[in-house]
Amino acid sequence: MRTLCFLFAAVSIYLQDTAAFRVHRLNKTEKCQESFVHFKNYCVQQGEPTVLKCPIFRYQHLKLNKGSNLSLHLTWYKNDSKIPIPEVESRMQAREDSLWFVPAAMDDSGHYVCVLRNSSFCIEVTISLTVVKSNNAALRDIAYPHNAFTLTNDQLVCPDLSDFVTKDTDLDLRWYKESVLLPKLNNKFKYVVGTNKLIINDVTAADEGLYTCELPFTHRGTRYNITRVIQLQTVDQEKRNHPVIVYPDHKTIAAVLGSKLIIPCKVFTGLGKKSGTVVWWLANNSFVNRNPKYDGRVTEGTFLKTTKNDGNYIEVQLTFEEIREEDFSTSFNCIAKNDYGLQVLPTRIGKAAPAFSWYMAAVPAALACLIVGVMVMYKFRKPRTQKDYILAKS
Structure with a gap:
């Protein structure tokens, strides 16, 4: 039995080493x-x-x-x-x-x-x-950012509800500001019935804060509430044409060594069709695409312009073909600039635990179990075969 255990351990170690080697060499089928x-x-x-x-x-x-x-x-x-x-x-x-x-x-x-x-x-x-x-202390961690210009009418949109609604779903939302239920009709706020929108009239700095939208959802007879939190920040009229970086949002972005990563820099450029805004990335104090240190490993993408209900946006992606150790100590800065102003937003990359490749364990484990199973069957089969032979000879 001790010999069998030793053999099992040896086979397991051999199979693990072999599997790791095969994953490296035969990545088209196993990795x-x-x-x-x-x-x-x-x-x-x-x-x-x-x-x-x-x-x-x-x-x-x-x-x-x-x-x-x-x-x-x-x-x-x-x-x-x-x-x-x-x-x-x-x-x-x-x-x-x-x-x-x-x-x-x-x-x-x-x-x-x-x-x-x-x-x-x-x-x-x-x-x-x-x-x-x-609890209220955690709401800022899950809040969606939203910018609104003062002295204008604005609307909040309750996001990411598509998985919980159907064509027949009645969107009967409730809206809260700092945990206080907002009335459906008054001079300041107005529910857009049957939609996921809330209108705010004549925006002022006092309207800043956390807004929560709440959707009832029933699953297998149990009723839940789906909530989304929106952090409203106001922008003064004189800064109406200034670029505002919406994402990244000052939070560290987790990444795994050796993996690929794409970070979009999303900039709000206002309501005008021509803002003249330019967006680019710096690694510490150098241009990413001109830095020979990266040699194509880290690249800056092209402009992507989009238009939404609240205005126009520009997005420029920063693509890492392979995350390396040096990236964790580098400040990657998203910069947006036009004739009216400039904004710089530093972004950090933090280490994330690597995802376990299930097949690297499944292959050696399965083969090891198969070998042990065959050995056990052979051990018990052999005495029975000898007994049958003796009976036949008698």
């Missing part, structure tokens, strides 16, 4: 060719239904073969677990490109990995989830 850390950190309140969306298609420079979409398979994992999150009905379950928590609990905080693969290619994205206690 994802593309691995990202999603820039967005999901922060939600304890006790509320929550949905993580796999953002794989945001990084859609995949080299999937034509027609291969028919065989695509998406799997979710938590932290370093090698066990896929099941699709069965439970508090935490995988639903196509989404991971549902009904409701979210404090111990759900961590990193989640969604892996999309077919027979020849796979891509994985790590997403960070933080669950906070339901």
Whole structure:
């Protein structure tokens, strides 16, 4: 028996070393060719239904073969677990490109990995989830930023509700300012019935603060409230044409060594069609694209202009082909400038725990179990065969 244990240990070590080597050499079949850390950190309140969306298609420079979409398979994992999150009905379950928590609990905080693969290619994205206690002190951590110009009428939009509503859902929202319920009709605030919008008339500096929208949601007979918190900041009229950086938002962005990372710098440029705003990135005090130190590993993307209800935006992405140790001690600054003003927003990258590649453990474990099983079967089969031979000879 001692010999058997020694043999099992030796085989396990050998298989682990071999599997690690094979993952390195045969990455087309055993290791994802593309691995990202999603820039967005999901922060939600304890006790509320929550949905993580796999953002794989945001990084859609995949080299999937034509027609291969028919065989695509998406799997979710938590932290370093090698066990896929099941699709069965439970508090935490995988639903196509989404991971549902009904409701979210404090111990759900961590990193989640969604892996999309077919027979020849796979891509994985790590997403960070933080669950906070339901109290006012934590609201700022989960708030969506919103800028409004003074002396104008503005509207707040309750975001990220699409997973909890259908075409037949009656959007009967409640709005709160600093935990005080706002009346549906008065001179200052107005609910837009049947929508996710709240109108604020004649915005002043006194309107700054935290606004909460609340949507009732029923799941399997249990009623929950879906809440979203919006932090309203006002901009003086004389700064109407100044650029305002909306994202990054001063929070450290988690990344894993060796992974890819994309950080978008999103700038609000006001209501005018031509703002003359330019946006660029600096690494410490040098231009990213002109720094030979990065040599294409870190690059600045092109301008992306979009228009939303509250105005115009410009987005410029900073792409890391591979996160290295030096990136954790570098200040990456997003800069937005036009003829009316300038804003600089420093961004830091922090270390995140690496996502465990389940297949690196699954392969050696499965082979080791198979070998041990064969040895055990042989051990018990041999005496029985000898007994049968003696009986036959007699």
